[in-house]
Amino acid sequence: MSDGREAVLARVxxxxxxxxxxxxxxxxxxxxxAFGAGGDCAxxxxxxxxxxxxxxTVRRVRGEELLGALVTACEQRQARRIAVPAGAPxxxxxxxxxxxxxxxxxxxxxxxxxGVLSGCALAIAETGTIVLDGAGASGRRALTLVPDYHLCxxxxxxxxxxxxxxxxxxxxxxxxxxxxxxxxxxxATVDIELVRVEGVHGPRTLDVxxxxx
Amino acid sequence: xxxxxxxxxxxxxxxxxxxxxxxxxATSTIRARRAARVAEVPDWxxxxxxxxxxKARAMATMPEQxxxxxxxxxxxxxxxxxxxxxxxxxxxxxxxxxxxxxxxVIKVKSxxxxxxxxxxxLAAQGVEAIETDLAELINxxxxxxxxxxxxxxxHRNRAEVxxxxxxxxxxxxxxxxxxxAIAEAARxxxxxxxxxxxxxxSGANFGIAETGTICVVESExNGRMCLTLPRVLITVMGIEKVLVEWRDLExxxxxxxxxxxxxxxxxxxxxxxxxxxxxxxxxxxxxLLDNGRTDVLGDELGRQALHCIRCSACLNSCxxxxxxxxxxxESVYPGPIGAILTPQLRGLENAPTLPxxxxxxxxxxxxxxxxxxxxxxxxxxRGRVVREYKSRxxxxxxxxxxxxxxxxxxxxxxxxxxxxRLGRGPIVAAAxxxxxxxxxxxxxxxxxxxxxxxxxxxxxxxxxxxxx
Numbered sequence: 001m002s003d004g005r006e007a008v009l010a011r012v013x014x015x016x017x018x019x020x021x022x023x024x025x026x027x028x029x030x031x032x033x034a035f036g037a038g039g040d041c042a043x044x045x046x047x048x049x050x051x052x053x054x055x056x057t058v059r060r061v062r063g064e065e066l067l068g069a070l071v072t073a074c075e076q077r078q079a080r081r082i083a084v085p086a087g088a089p090x091x092x093x094x095x096x097x098x099x100x101x102x103x104x105x106x107x108x109x110x111x112x113x114x115g116v117l118s119g120c121a122l123a124i125a126e127t128g129t130i131v132l133d134g135a136g137a138s139g140r141r142a143l144t145l146v147p148d149y150h151l152c153x154x155x156x157x158x159x160x161x162x163x164x165x166x167x168x169x170x171x172x173x174x175x176x177x178x179x180x181x182x183x184x185x186x187x188a189t190v191d192i193e194l195v196r197v198e199g200v201h202g203p204r205t206l207d208v209x210x211x212x213x
Numbered sequence: 214x215x216x217x218x219x220x221x222x223x224x225x226x227x228x229x230x231x232x233x234x235x236x237x238x239a240t241s242t243i244r245a246r247r248a249a250r251v252a253e254v255p256d257w258x259x260x261x262x263x264x265x266x267x268k269a270r271a272m273a274t275m276p277e278q279x280x281x282x283x284x285x286x287x288x289x290x291x292x293x294x295x296x297x298x299x300x301x302x303x304x305x306x307x308x309x310x311x312x313x314x315x316x317x318v319i320k321v322k323s324x325x326x327x328x329x330x331x332x333x334x335l336a337a338q339g340v341e342a343i344e345t346d347l348a349e350l351i352n353x354x355x356x357x358x359x360x361x362x363x364x365x366x367x368h369r370n371r372a373e374v375x376x377x378x379x380x381x382x383x384x385x386x387x388x389x390x391x392x393x394a395i396a397e398a399a400r401x402x403x404x405x406x407x408x409x410x411x412x413x414x415s416g417a418n419f420g421i422a423e424t425g426t427i428c429v430v431e432s433e434x435n436g437r438m439c440l441t442l443p444r445v446l447i448t449v450m451g452i453e454k455v456l457v458e459w460r461d462l463e464x465x466x467x468x469x470x471x472x473x474x475x476x477x478x479x480x481x482x483x484x485x486x487x488x489x490x491x492x493x494x495x496x497x498x499x500x501l502l503d504n505g506r507t508d509v510l511g512d513e514l515g516r517q518a519l520h521c522i523r524c525s526a527c528l529n530s531c532x533x534x535x536x537x538x539x540x541x542x543e544s545v546y547p548g549p550i551g552a553i554l555t556p557q558l559r560g561l562e563n564a565p566t567l568p569x570x571x572x573x574x575x576x577x578x579x580x581x582x583x584x585x586x587x588x589x590x591x592x593x594x595r596g597r598v599v600r601e602y603k604s605r606x607x608x609x610x611x612x613x614x615x616x617x618x619x620x621x622x623x624x625x626x627x628x629x630x631x632x633x634r635l636g637r638g639p640i641v642a643a644a645x646x647x648x649x650x651x652x653x654x655x656x657x658x659x660x661x662x663x664x665x666x667x668x669x670x671x672x673x674x675x676x677x678x679x680x681x
Contacts, residue, residue: 004295005283008452011297011507012275015516022273025266028259029464050477104491107408107442127470127478140492141441141483145434163478167463174424174459177289179489182466182482187434189396190474191348191364192371193235194242197393200347200400201407202434202481 032168035161043125047159048210050128054185055198056206062213070117070151071095073207077149079114085139088119101143110142115149116203121173121180123159124166130154130208131166132181133173141179150203152183154210216543218566223533223541232368232538236360239367240528240535246475247526247580254471263464265584268520271422271457272510278422278455279501285425289487291497298504299329305500306331306414306447310340313445315412319403321429321436322346323416324362324523325449325502327545328558331414342414343406345435347399354381360539360547362525363473368538371395403435413439413494417450418522419465420499423458426486427499430469430479440483446494451502453510453519465522468582472524505558514593518554520583527577527587533570542567549577553590561594562602568594633657 035043048058061069070093074082084091086102099105099113110116119137120130130152132138137153144150160166170180187202198204226232251257271278283293296302310318318335320326320342332342332353344353348366352359355377359365366374374395375388382402388394415436419428427448429436440446456465470479488497510516528534528548539547544555544564552571556564568591577587603610619625634657660668 004297004301007297008295008501008503008507009276009279011503012279012452012510015507015511016273016275020273022270023266025270025461026259026262029256029263032463053477054480111404111408124478129478134489134492141437142492145437145441163467164463167460167466171459174421174426174484174486177425177486177489179486179492180426180484181437182478182484184476184478184480186480187432188480189347189433191346191351191366191433192369192374192392192395194239194364194367195371195392197396199393200396200433200435201345201403201438 030162030164032162032164035165038125038160038165039156043159043161044156044210044212046161047123047125047128047154050125051130051185051208052128054128054188054206056128056185056208058208058210060210060212063211066153066209066211067091067093069209073151073209074115077115077205077207079149081113082115082117082149082151083110083113083139083143083147084117085119085137085143087136088117088139089137091117093117101139104140105143107142107146110146113147115151116144116147117151117153118144119153119155120158122166122169123154124161124163124182125159126162128184129163129166130183131170132183133170134178134180141181144181144183145202148203149205149207150183150186151207151209154208156210156212159210216564219541219543219570220566222543223537223570226537226541229538231370232360233536235368235370236538237535239361239364240530243363243475243529247472247529248475250471250475250477254467260464260467261582261584264468264522264582265520267456267461267464268522268583269517271455271461272453272516272519274457275452275455275510278457279452281422282420282425282455282499283501285422286427286487286497286499287425289425291425291487291499294498294500296500296502296504302329302449302500302502302504303331303334305498306449307335307338307340309445309447309498310335310412311338313412315340315410315445317341317343317406317410318412318414319343319345319406319410319439319443320349321413321415321431321439322349322365323414323449324545325416325451326414327359329449329502329504331449343403343410345403345406345439346431347396347433347435350382350399350403351377354378358540359545361528362523362539362547362550363528368540403438407435407438407442411443412445412447413443414447414449415439417448417454418469419462420450420455421457421459421461422455424486426459426484428462428482428484430466430482432474432480434481437481437483440485441493444494445496445498447498447500449500449502451504452506469522469524472526472580472582505560508560509554509557512557512593515553515557515590517585518550518557518590520585521550521554522583524582526580526582530576530580532572532574532576542570549587549591550585553585553587553594556594556598561598565598565602568598627661627663630657630661634659
């Protein structure tokens with residue numbers, strides 16, 4: 001359809017005329033860095049508050065308490081077999097079968113698991129958003145999508161204050177062509193009577209563990 | 214759908230009291246939600262200014278941006294197609310589906326594919342398109358059309374959806390009255406499709422020329438499923454969705470969710486660049502669609518309609534939309550933005566009543582996250598309708614000419630005043646039945662000022678004689 005290409009581009013040029021004026025983008029808004037580097041107490045508090053607003057569960061734990069908190073959460077949700085990304089740290093959760101995504105699990109295998117345990121690339125406090133970047137502890141996209149229960153570990157240094165901070169930090173990931181997923185709370189819909197209900201196709205339960213120290 | 218024009222379609226819609234209740238409740242709820250989320254952003258106006266400039270810049274440099282986008286996507290292993298119109302786009306998508314022997318495709322909600330009638334085109338070649346967004350699924354099962362950009366089945370309440378599902382995807386079950394159970398029925402119905410259908414079709418919220426990254430924002434996770442699990446992904450993107458640089462997202466991803474659903478951020482935003490070995494589809498096709506967009510771009514004032522990021526805040530704030538609902542606009546783009554976009558996309562002659570589907574109150578402009586001056590464009594298009602399509606011998610043109618002559622002469626003007634006093638009601642009702650049906654006429658006084666002046670008794674003017 002190369003003729004389609006030339007035709008569309010010719011139409012666009014004709015429509016714009018000889019000297020279309022391209023405005024400068026005024027950036028009087030709060031740009032990246034306007035709130036400092038993140039990871040501070042106020043930013044972490046804000047992140048936890050905003051995640052909880054989406055009816056996700058947030059637990060703040062110290063490093064040595066993480067594995068215990070994961071055990072408790074899995075017990076509560078009755079999760080016995082959960083996936084972990086190939087690039088995740090060597091987590092162990094007592095009483096839970098961790099199925100490493102190496103070799104890659106098929107979508108059907110993922111569908112039969114009770115949940116997934118992942119880290120994240122970064123997190124945005126202002127909007128309570130977790131960012132997955134398709135590598136390392138984030139894992140590939142299907143992993144954190146198909147199972148019905150998502151446990152996500154967020155470290156203090158992962159948390160940036162604002163959306164511009166997050167977008168700036170992800171520029172390199174985008175340039176490398178890695179897929180990025182922004183997750184703000186569990187799957188939800190407002191399609192019927194504008195009533196928000198959690199859970200349609202993505203994980204219906206999201207537990208976030210904010211690890212301090 | 215046959216087009217009757219906005220006034221007739223609106224009259225019919227207004228007669229549907231259930232629909233009016235549903236739409237009225239939905240629009241007022243979401244208005245309040247949006248207002249609260251916008252109020253907590255101190256630099257909202259600065260973000261709007263930036264958003265408007267980001268879109269204006271992308272439009273002004275569109276040829277360059279589209280070529281950059283094509284190069285970036287190609288470099289990342291995707292294939293870019295160009296479609297002049299709906300037929301060409303449908304043929305491209307249909308050809309790809311056929312090439313993979315697909316009998317079914319799964320779809321992420323997309324206005325662009327609704328606009329070009331993709332589902333019907335695929336059905337004609339024996340391919341079933343399955344809508345996976347909950348509201349789109351509802352409309353598809355009910356053989357209904359969208360009434361709202363964001364929540365396309367908002368004209369239906371839970372009772373209607375419950376009954377619909379119990380007669381289709383959840384036959385024989387009692388889903389109860391809880392919306393969670395109704396959503397769960399959709400989840401069960403579609404899960405197997407996500408795991409087995411090999412081809413998915415999506416739209417795009419943004420396409421970044423700099424990196425070749427395509428962005429889809431959503432809530433349910435059906436988007437992520439379609440974008441991640443099938444082997445082949447086809448994205449249909451209107452050419453106006455192109456953005457210049459990655460950084461533009463830092464503005465757009467703040468403006469869109471707060472304006473749209475009134476959330477700080479929508480549950481899921483997917484950003485992908487071409488194909489990625491071991492993660493997601495093995496084949497990615499991006500179809501760049503014109504279908505009238507370059508006509509819109511050719512109108513210097515009207516082209517700002519292309520800045521729209523489909524948030525639907527203008528629908529929710531519009532006193533006309535919140536009473537008629539979306540069907541009256543007879544387009545996939547309803548509400549104030551539809552009133553300026555549809556006539557420009559289809560040609561004014563094909564939607565001449567839409568620029569009048571507004572009271573020009575300006576609420577749409579105030580809430581627009583990219584500051585599209587909808588009232589000004591409406592007025593501009595009204596002018597164009599009159600200049601370009603209304604005949605010079607139309608009743609309106611003749612009436613205006615007559616009024617011009619009457620007002621141009623004192624004698625004719627005074628005669629007309631006398632005539633008006635005599636036959637006001639019946640003459641107007643007979644001459645302008647449509648006009649007078651919706652408007653009251655002012656009372657014509659028994660005597661005009663000039664008549665009174667001439668008839669008053671001659672009296673000496675005070676102060677002429679001796680002083681007090």
